[in-house]
Structures are given as C-alpha cells and as structure tokens.
Amino acid sequence: MTQETWGQVREKLVARLGRHNYTSWIEPLKLSTLAEGVAQFEAPSSFIGNWVSRNYTDQILNELRASGAEVSRVEFTVTGFAQPEPKKAAKPAAPKREEALPGAPLDSRFTFDTFVVGKPNELAHAAARRVAEGGPVTFNPLFLYGGVGLGKTHLMHAIAHELTARSPELRVLYLSAEQFMYRFVQALREKQIMDFKEIFRSVDVLMVDDVQFIAGKDSTQEEFFHTFNALVDQNKQIVISADRAPGEIKDLEERIKSRLQCGLVVDLHPTDYELRLGILQTKAEGYRSQYRGLQIASGVLEFLAHRITTNVRVLEGALTRLFAFASLVGREITLELAQDCLADILRASDRKLTVEEIQRKVAEHYNIRLSDMIGPKRLRNIARPRQVAMYLAKHLTSRSLPEIGRRFGGRDHTTIMHGVKKIEELIMTDSQLNDDLQLLKRLLQG
Numbered sequence: 001m002t003q004e005t006w007g008q009v010r011e012k013l014v015a016r017l018g019r020h021n022y023t024s025w026i027e028p029l030k031l032s033t034l035a036e037g038v039a040q041f042e043a044p045s046s047f048i049g050n051w052v053s054r055n056y057t058d059q060i061l062n063e064l065r066a067s068g069a070e071v072s073r074v075e076f077t078v079t080g081f082a083q084p085e086p087k088k089a090a091k092p093a094a095p096k097r098e099e100a101l102p103g104a105p106l107d108s109r110f111t112f113d114t115f116v117v118g119k120p121n122e123l124a125h126a127a128a129r130r131v132a133e134g135g136p137v138t139f140n141p142l143f144l145y146g147g148v149g150l151g152k153t154h155l156m157h158a159i160a161h162e163l164t165a166r167s168p169e170l171r172v173l174y175l176s177a178e179q180f181m182y183r184f185v186q187a188l189r190e191k192q193i194m195d196f197k198e199i200f201r202s203v204d205v206l207m208v209d210d211v212q213f214i215a216g217k218d219s220t221q222e223e224f225f226h227t228f229n230a231l232v233d234q235n236k237q238i239v240i241s242a243d244r245a246p247g248e249i250k251d252l253e254e255r256i257k258s259r260l261q262c263g264l265v266v267d268l269h270p271t272d273y274e275l276r277l278g279i280l281q282t283k284a285e286g287y288r289s290q291y292r293g294l295q296i297a298s299g300v301l302e303f304l305a306h307r308i309t310t311n312v313r314v315l316e317g318a319l320t321r322l323f324a325f326a327s328l329v330g331r332e333i334t335l336e337l338a339q340d341c342l343a344d345i346l347r348a349s350d351r352k353l354t355v356e357e358i359q360r361k362v363a364e365h366y367n368i369r370l371s372d373m374i375g376p377k378r379l380r381n382i383a384r385p386r387q388v389a390m391y392l393a394k395h396l397t398s399r400s401l402p403e404i405g406r407r408f409g410g411r412d413h414t415t416i417m418h419g420v421k422k423i424e425e426l427i428m429t430d431s432q433l434n435d436d437l438q439l440l441k442r443l444l445q446g
C-alpha cells in the first residue's frame with residue numbers, strides 16, 4: 001500500500017466518520033508500514049491511539065480492504081510527532097483574567113427577546129431567566145433537556161447574552177461537550193493539561209451543550225467530573241443541556257448522572273400547536289419587514305403549524321424557504337404555494353404512528369381492554385389481537401423488536417418475533433384475519 005492509497009482511504013473515512021471526527025482522530029495518524037496483514041500507524045499520543053483503536057478499527061480495516069489491501073489488524077505506536085516543541089520559558093501559573101476563554105461563539109439571534117414562550121417550554125424558560133439574572137446560585141447545575149431543535153441551545157445562548165450584558169466582567173464560558181472533549185484532547189496532546197484545568201476552573205459560569213456526547217468517553221468524563229466538582233465547590237453556576245434526562249443517558253458514569261441530577265432538571269416538551277403558531281407569527285413578522293411588500297394569505301401559518309410538528313428548526317427552515325421562494329417568483333404566499341414549495345417537508349412531517357395508537361385501535365376493533373393488550377393473559381381471544389398489534393407495530397412503525405417488546409408490558413423481543421410470525425402464517429389461510437388487517441391498516445394510516 002502506498003501513501004497515495006492511504007490518502008484515498010482517508011478521503012473515504014471523511015465521508016464515513018464525518019469531518020469533525022476525521023479531523024480529531026484520523027488526520028493525526030500516519031501510516032508507517034503495511035506488511036504481513038498488519039497496518040501500523042503512528043499516533044501522536046497514546047490517548048489518540050487507544051481511542052482510534054477502540055472506536056474506529058473496523059471502519060479503517062474495511063476501507064483498507066476495499067482499496068485492495070490485505071490486512072487483518074491495525075496497530076498503533078506513539079511517536080508524539082504532532083507535539084509542539086517543549087516550552088522553554090515557564091508559563092504563567094494562572095490564566096490572566098482578560099485571557100479569551102476557549103468557548104464557542106454565541107449566536108446573536110438567540111436571545112430571550114426572540115424566544116417564544118408557550119406551555120411546553122415555560123418552565124425551562126423561567127429557570128433560564130432565573131439563572132440569567134445572576135446573583136446567588138440557587139440551583140446547580142441547571143440541566144435543560146429535550147428533543148432535537150426545541151430550543152436548548154437558544155436558551156443557553158440567551159442566558160450567556162443576558163449575564164454578560166448585566167455584568168460584563170463575568171467570565172461566562174459556553175461550549176458544546178464535543179468541543180470540551182476536543183480541547184481536552186488537544187491539551188493532552190500539547191502537554192498543557194494544567195492550563196486546561198486552570199482555565200476551566202477559573203470561569204464564573206460554565207455552560208456545556210449536548211452533554212450526552214461525552215457518554216462512553218472515559219477520560220473526557222473523568223475530566224468533566226472534576227471540572228464540575230471544582231466549580232460547584234466554588235459556588236459557580238453550571239448550565240448543562242442534553243437530549244434526554246441525566247438518568248437516561250447511556251454510558252454516562254453513575255457519579256456524573258447523580259451530580260447532574262443535584263440541581264434543577266427541566267425539560268423542553270415537544271411543541272404544541274399554539275407554540276408553533278406563535279413562533280411562526282414572530283418569524284413571519286421579521287420576514288415581512290425584510291421582504292417588503294410580500295403578502296401572506298390568511299390560514300398559511302395555521303396550516304404550517306398544524307402540519308409541521310417535528311421541531312422548531314424544521315418549522316423555521318420551511319418559513320425561510322417559503323419567503324425566499326415567494327419573493328423570487330414575486331407571488332403572494334398562498335396555501336397552494338406553500339403546499340407546492342414545501343411538499344418534501346410536509347411529507348416528511350406526516351404524523352408518525354406510535355405503538356400505543358396501534359394497541360388502542362386493535363383493542364377497540366376486537367373489543368378487548370387496552371390493559372389486556374399489555375397484560376399477561378394468554379386466553380386466545382386476547383392473545384390473538386395482541387399478536388395482531390405486534391404484527392402491525394412491526395410493519396407500520398420503525399420500532400425495533402426490543403422496543404416493541406417494552407411497549408407490550410416488557411415482553412422479550414423473541415415473544416414479539418413469535419407473535420409477528422404467527423400472524424404472517426395465519427394471513428395465508430385466514431381470510432377473516434386478512435380483512436381485519438386491511439381494515440386496521442386503513443384506519444391507522446388514515
């Protein structure tokens with residue numbers, strides 16, 4: 001294998017792992033030899049070598065083989081080639097107060113003024129406001145969680161804006177958990193771990209977005225835990241966000257979970273119709289002044305709020321596209337134009353069927369109680385409808401067998417598989433069952 005082929009393999013790995021992972025982990029590697037089925041890499045630190053070996057061995061092997069190399073193993077040796085010259089002059093012991101913090105930039109649009117409050121997010125908003133007022137720390141950390149695109153980052157940026165507007169001298173550090181890890185690895189690589197610790201422990205407010213990212217990343221979790229404790233001990237405010245509650249983050253150390261649960265844990269619920277409409281009205285207001293003269297027919301925003309239920313980001317994207325398109329063709333935004341221009345988004349946002357809805361409809365159809373659907377009874381007049389519901393859940397939703405099993409009173413995935421198979425067999429011979437299934441599918445899919 002030549003360095004040129006390794007170059008091509010690297011390009012494939014960019015596509016496979018994403019630019020960020022690639023830059024953090026693969027780019028620093030050098031292929032030194034490939035002989036007797038072993039690809040030998042030089043890694044700048046044992047941390048990177050171990051990491052890649054633990055997380056990316058399969059991908060590297062697959063891509064090497066795809067490019068024609070005969071390889072069965074990858075190995076890493078540590079050379080430290082990417083490390084900078086050792087520092088001669090002693091570094092200042094503590095970071096200077098005016099030194100720039102290694103945070104992520106804040107989006108100037110994400111303020112409390114532009115955040116629309118509704119029932120699903122009022123608690124999170126109130127808690128964020130409370131933290132943004134500054135003053136004595138009342139709950140530590142503030143832990144915000146919720147699904148994709150529901151405003152976690154927006155609220156965190158709003159807190160940071162407000163705090164620095166009120167007290168410009170405050171050292172507020174906002175960054176994503178991924179950036180935290182990246183800075184940590186960089187500090188390890190450059191042998192500046194003491195500086196890293198000092199900087200992170202010298203802030204007044206630390207905000208870490210998407211903390212679920214550090215789950216399963218042992219050294220980063222360890223460092224995060226110590227940073228967290230040091231700041232709490234000094235009574236400094238910490239704000240964390242994640243896509244789920246602390247207890248539900250898999251592969252996060254127990255001691256971190258319990259730390260995260262110590263303060264105030266609030267969730268951003270999925271949006272409801274009123275909140276979506278409120279957000280659309282606010283954004284449309286902004287666009288109207290930007291695209292002067294552009295008219296929007298009544299009922300269009302209501303239609304979008306009703307149909308696009310996924311998340312706020314998608315909602316915003318739809319409105320942006322709609323205004324841009326209408327201004328391009330110089331037409332009023334009508335319902336028709338919206339349906340045309342947003343056909344793909346509308347299709348993708350079509351309501352997703354849940355296992356619970358299937359269970360309810362099937363129970364109604366066979367006139368049994370919903371609780372029996374989930375319960376342990378094995379009588380045939382209950383077991384059969386239950387299997388029908390399992391079959392429909394498998395075929396009409398994207399849930400896995402274990403997930404379906406959990407929704408059927410914690411049954412094992414093999415039980416679900418058995419139920420699905422049973423119905424698949426019966427369909428061949430039982431025309432009544434066939435009719436039932438057709439009817440139920442029509443009812444469920446609208």
Ligand SMILES: Nc1ncnc2c1ncn2[C@@H]1O[C@H](COP(=O)(O)OP(=O)(O)OP(=O)(O)O)[C@@H](O)[C@H]1O
Binds near residue numbers: 147243313
């Ligand atoms: N209540 C709201 N009012 C106004 N804009 C909102 C609201 N909620 C979300 N948004 C907007 O929706 C977009 C997505 O929000 P944000 O990036 O904060 O989501 P998130 O919860 O952090 O998502 P992710 O988990 O993907 O990081 C942003 O442009 C944000 O301004």
